[in-house]
Amino acid sequence: MTDDPLALENQVCYGLALAARGIIGAYRPVLEPLGLTHPQYLVMLALWEHHPQSNRQLSDALRLDPGTITPLIKRLEREGYVTRQRQPGNERTLDIDLTERGIALRERAIHVPSIMIRRLGLQQAELPALAETLHGLIAAADDPLPLTDDEQAALTPPR
Numbered sequence: 164m165t166d167d168p169l170a171l172e173n174q175v176c177y178g179l180a181l182a183a184r185g186i187i188g189a190y191r192p193v194l195e196p197l198g199l200t201h202p203q204y205l206v207m208l209a210l211w212e213h214h215p216q217s218n219r220q221l222s223d224a225l226r227l228d229p230g231t232i233t234p235l236i237k238r239l240e241r242e243g244y245v246t247r248q249r250q251p252g253n254e255r256t257l258d259i260d261l262t263e264r265g266i267a268l269r270e271r272a273i274h275v276p277s278i279m280i281r282r283l284g285l286q287q288a289e290l291p292a293l294a295e296t297l298h299g300l301i302a303a304a305d306d307p308l309p310l311t312d313d314e315q316a317a318l319t320p321p322r
Contacts, residue, residue, distance in 0.1 A: 179300075186283065187201045189279065189282055189283065190204070190275075190279065193275055193278050193279060193282070194275070196271075197268060197271055197272055197275075198242060199272075200235075202227075202235050203235055203238065203239055204272070204275070205225050206221060206225065206232070206235050206236065206239060206245075207239070207244065207265065207268065207269075207272065209221055209224045209225060210245065210259065210260075210261050210265070211261070211266075211269050211272075214259070214260050214261045215258040215259060215260035215261075216258070216259055217250070217256050217257060217258055217259070218232065218233065218236065218247075218256070218257040218258075218259060219256070221236070221259060236259055239265070242264075243262055243264045243265070244261065244262060244264055244265035244268060245259050245260060245261055245262060245265050246259070246260050246261075246262055247259055248260070
């Protein structure tokens with residue numbers, strides 16, 4: 164790190180963006196034998212945790228727009244991992260459920276976390292602190308503190 168507050172290497176956003184892209188890329192060869200992309204893997208994780216879920220519940224859990232999650236679910240349906248069915252009495256709500264094939268895929272996917280921990284050079288004991296830090300960042304990003312008057316003034320161009 165340098166003393167320059169605008170140095171690229173000093174930017175939290177830059178480090179997080181590189182880490183996210185790198186980690187998702189590291190998942191690719193691990194998920195490929197399962198026939199899943201990383202976003203599809205996240206959908207399956209949510210469904211393995213609780214199923215069925217509505218399209219909206221999945222969208223909220225994964226913090227993805229319903230328009231983004233629908234194509235993921237359709238691909239998983241084509242692969243035979245999930246079914247989509249309208250809720251009786253509520254035609255606007257689509258329930259997503261696991262098929263037997265989707266449930267069985269969990270037995271192969273159970274190895275993904277330990278493989279990724281090893282591939283990323285992490286130790287199991289480090290994970291709780293890392294998860295706590297990440298959840299804290301997510302919460303802060305969901306509800307950021309407002310700009311102070313001094314910060315707003317510093318960012319406003321002079322007249």
